[in-house]
Amino acid sequence: MIQIEKLSKVYRDRGRQVTAVDAVDLSVRAGEVHGVLGRSGAGKSTLLRCVNLLERPDAGRVVVDGQDLLALSGGRLRKARQRIGMIHQHFGLLSSRTVAGNVAFPLEVMGVPRAERAERVRELLGLVGLTEHAAAYPAQISGGQKQRVGIARALAGRPNVLLSDEATSALDPETTASILELLRDLNRRLGLTILLITHEMDVVKRICDSAAIMRDGRITESGPVRELLMRPGSELARGLFPLPPPRPRPGTTVADVTFEGDSADRPFVSSLARDFATDVNILGGAVEDIGGTRIGRLRVELPGGPAANTAQLAHLRGAGLTVEVHEAEEAPA
Ligand SMILES: Nc1ncnc2c1ncn2[C@@H]1O[C@H](COP(=O)(O)OP(=O)(O)O)[C@@H](O)[C@H]1O
């Protein structure tokens, strides 16, 4: 649905050059919610704005719904862009227009006749649960309701792709949850493909099927969320299961064990202790619900260095668990 190939964007600002997006490849399948996670300045907004050509890339290809956007111009580009909705952190509503008037605005720009417009606005407000607030002005509604107006407005052109730039970053946790639920619901009911960018791990955890991590204009890892969490060394996994930096004591083995689905129900700690007659010290961990699947990570400490625990570690890996062993610090001389 969205295919980004070798996309680059360089800003030139008073003789200074900033490579905001650096040869990024990214693909989002139809009907998927894909999250791009990264710190401020990573290039996320620029990447997103290149997907609907709000920003003209310096190099690369952007194919949305089978259309190479950079090869289009005039009316055909305008039509293609109408099929890509966008929502923003600060909503961008017109304060002089009512809720209904804000949603009608893009329809006016598209030249939709008045009667059809009214009908479509009613439908859109129903979709986001704002029917009763049609006549209210932005100043009279809450932040969550404002974002619902933003979503209704973004859906006016019946897009099959929705781009979301930190849509929940200005909202409190409870409102965030309800907006994410709405996005998930629209994704399922309308088959809407959603590409969202965020700096919040929680957003990825709640609604993303797949995710990518962006840093300094580059994608450092990407894939289905469940797969990333099971991948050794994954930054996404480290972010989702925050554990303090490991400090293995000399003569011990400290390992992070990640398990998914049924292995969460298998008592691997007790079987390890029993089968190898070893002590297993639990140093920390957490279990998360990821799209209906339980994924957990446990940090365990075993007596003896990694060389002495080869069979134990192989046993865990053989059981389908992801095992990451932390190097011990050098013993003081
Ligand atoms: N219009 C612009 N002119 C010059 N530099 C910009 C512009 N927009 C963004 N940048 C720079 O590009 C980099 C990426 O910015 P941005 O895409 O906004 O990142 P993010 O959304 O991840 O915070 C930053 O270094 C930022 O300062």
Ligand SMILES: [Mg+2]
């Ligand atoms: Mg941004």
